[in-house]
Amino acid sequence: MQGIKIRLGRALVTISGVVLGIAFLMNILTGTLITRAIARENKLRQQVGLMMALVNQDIGEVKGATIGVVVCGALQDHEKAFLDQVLKQKPAEVRGINLTMPGVTPSDEHAMGKDTDLCLVLGNAAGCPSALSTLTAGMKHAIVLDTSEGRTFAGAPAPAKARELFFVGQKDEQDRLIAAEKTAQFRTVWIVVISLLVTVIGIANALLMSVTERFKEIGTMKCLGALSGFIRQLFLIESAVIGVVGSIVGCLIGIVFPLLAYTLAYSAQTVLGSLNYGQLAGMAFSCMLAGLLLSIGAAIYPATIAARMIPAMALRSNV
Amino acid sequence: MTISVSQLDELFERASDVGKGEYVIRAVDVKKVYRMGDVETHALRGATLDIRRSEYISIMGPSGSGKTTFFNMIGGLSKPSFGKVYIDQVDIAQLDPYELAWLRCRKVGYIFQAFNLIQVMSCLENVTLPMAFAGMTSEDARDKAMGILKMVGLEDRALHKPSEMSGGQQQRVAVARALANSPTILLADEPTANLDLKTGEEIIELFSRLKEELGVTIVTATHDLKMLKQSDRVVWIEDGLIKKVSTADELDIQLEEIH
Numbered sequence: 001m002q003g004i005k006i007r008l009g010r011a012l013v014t015i016s017g018v019v020l021g022i023a024f025l026m027n028i029l030t031g032t033l034i035t036r037a038i039a040r041e042n043k044l045r046q047q048v049g050l051m052m053a054l055v056n057q058d059i060g061e062v063k064g065a066t067i068g069v070v071v072c073g074a075l076q077d078h079e080k081a082f083l084d085q086v087l088k089q090k091p092a093e094v095r096g097i098n099l100t101m102p103g104v105t106p107s108d109e110h111a112m113g114k115d116t117d118l119c120l121v122l123g124n125a126a127g128c129p130s131a132l133s134t135l136t137a138g139m140k141h142a143i144v145l146d147t148s149e150g151r152t153f154a155g156a157p158a159p160a161k162a163r164e165l166f167f168v169g170q171k172d173e174q175d176r177l178i179a180a181e182k183t184a185q186f187r188t189v190w191i192v193v194i195s196l197l198v199t200v201i202g203i204a205n206a207l208l209m210s211v212t213e214r215f216k217e218i219g220t221m222k223c224l225g226a227l228s229g230f231i232r233q234l235f236l237i238e239s240a241v242i243g244v245v246g247s248i249v250g251c252l253i254g255i256v257f258p259l260l261a262y263t264l265a266y267s268a269q270t271v272l273g274s275l276n277y278g279q280l281a282g283m284a285f286s287c288m289l290a291g292l293l294l295s296i297g298a299a300i301y302p303a304t305i306a307a308r309m310i311p312a313m314a315l316r317s318n319v
Numbered sequence: 320m321t322i323s324v325s326q327l328d329e330l331f332e333r334a335s336d337v338g339k340g341e342y343v344i345r346a347v348d349v350k351k352v353y354r355m356g357d358v359e360t361h362a363l364r365g366a367t368l369d370i371r372r373s374e375y376i377s378i379m380g381p382s383g384s385g386k387t388t389f390f391n392m393i394g395g396l397s398k399p400s401f402g403k404v405y406i407d408q409v410d411i412a413q414l415d416p417y418e419l420a421w422l423r424c425r426k427v428g429y430i431f432q433a434f435n436l437i438q439v440m441s442c443l444e445n446v447t448l449p450m451a452f453a454g455m456t457s458e459d460a461r462d463k464a465m466g467i468l469k470m471v472g473l474e475d476r477a478l479h480k481p482s483e484m485s486g487g488q489q490q491r492v493a494v495a496r497a498l499a500n501s502p503t504i505l506l507a508d509e510p511t512a513n514l515d516l517k518t519g520e521e522i523i524e525l526f527s528r529l530k531e532e533l534g535v536t537i538v539t540a541t542h543d544l545k546m547l548k549q550s551d552r553v554v555w556i557e558d559g560l561i562k563k564v565s566t567a568d569e570l571d572i573q574l575e576e577i578h
Binding site for chain 2: 004038216219220221222223224225226227228230310311312
């Protein structure tokens with residue numbers, strides 16, 4: 001009975017080791033995911049803010065104005081967010097070509113420009129099917145804001161003032177950020193590798209102790225006819241169970257804690273809204289798989305030792 | 320290399336059909352040398368012994384005499400360095416690890432001084448364990464196990480764990496486990512050493528009953544004088560050789576009684 005209690009205690013300690021190792025790994029992965037999501041979100045807001053600023057500069061308030069929107073190609077995230085912002089400002093009317101959205105009146109090339117304050121050209125296509133002159137015919141101020149650099153318009157060049165509406169971060173700044181992320185990544189990978197190594201060694205150690213203590217049991221089973229492979233499987237399965245339980249708990253801890261931490265620093269909406277849950281689930285799954293494989297790997301040496309034991313050891317009654 | 324269970328069954332059936340041996344164990348000039356670094360230890364220097372079916376043999380000897388080594392050899396637990404050991408007409412030196420494991424599973428039942436029961440399993444599970452290794456279905460195993468437990472008088476303790484039972488009862492479970500696969504040979508290493516006088520007597524009586532009812536051959540290593548009295552023959556090993564084999568009557572065993 002005493003022996004069983006000791007073994008259960010040791011199993012708990014081993015599981016805790018796995019939990020810590022996997023939680024650490026998951027923590028770092030989740031943290032990276034969250035920071036990236038937040039960065040993405042911030043960048044989006046920045047872009048939208050700039051775009052609105054340009055709009056306000058050209059036509060003043062959006063409220064009560066008539067806006068025409070031409071969509072050439074698929075809308076990107078920041079363009080969608082920008083449109084939402086525009087609509088929120090309650091313009092008098094928004095006329096759209098290739099655009100179906102609640103609050104947007106479908107229109108065509110010729111009806112676009114009549115009494116319109118501003119024309120926006122959005123989308124990722126390089127060329128726009130319409131000519132600027134057609135679009136801007138009848139506009140109060142012939143102002144066209146274009147989100148794509150180098151977009152060409154069919155037909156005659158326009159007397160309109162086509163302004164660029166896109167945002168380009170400084171190239172140097174971007175390079176610097178990328179380089180910084182790479183060095184930080186290398187260091188984190190190294191730390192994670194070491195912590196996982198420590199976990200593996202812990203499991204192997206615990207199992208070796210288990211094997212040594214159970215030599216009588218193993219020897220007896222071999223006397224009863226158990227094959228070496230059976231004994232090896234016994235220990236591999238024991239380790240796999242420890243690995244699975246520890247990995248699941250570790251993954252959960254590794255997800256919950258960073259989420260809590262970042263939610264306190266930023267806001268729940270920012271963090272939870274912008275997170276890519278698919279990627280998170282994928283990472284969690286691979287973490288659990290990694291934990292399981294490491295546990296089984298750590299068990300190979302002790303299990304092999306157990307399997308090689310000679311049955312005559314069980315007869316040694318004086319040990 | 321894998322051998323199917325049925326192939327092994329055939330192998331051993333054929334072997335023992337060859338004149339359903341009068342001798343269930345034959346040791347012919349068995350020598351065993353242990354090499355540890357440069358030092359050679361001659362544990363056995365040429366032991367020869369024939370054991371008949373349904374015989375009750377006791378092996379005695381001082382420690383270091385090679386008694387344990389000889390015992391292991393007869394039980395298929397180790398192979399001789401020189402000489403031959405035949406268990407049921409099969410030369411064990413020819414067997415590979417799988418076949419040896421099979422031999423241990425089906426032909427020999429082991430009883431240990433310290434019982435060696437698995438503490439986390441109930442008695443029934445302990446008895447059905449070797450049956451699982453032999454490939455029996457769990458239903459057949461349960462029925463047979465209950466039958467054997469009834470024979471040793473423990474059928475109402477079947478679901479108890481070893482820690483909940485006395486030493487004598489645990490040893491009886493161990494005997495039941497040894498009988499699980501209907502072995503030809505029962506090998507008992509000092510079975511009464513951890514038991515008091517009375518329980519020891521019960522075990523000895525159980526052995527006699529098994530010999531009569533099942534016809535198993537019983538080989539014990541023991542210092543228990545009561546066991547020696549019950550044996551058909553007593554083998555004395557000293558210094559790696561069999562010094563004497565005598566019947567129980569020839570030995571002048573006088574038991575001192577404590578009043």
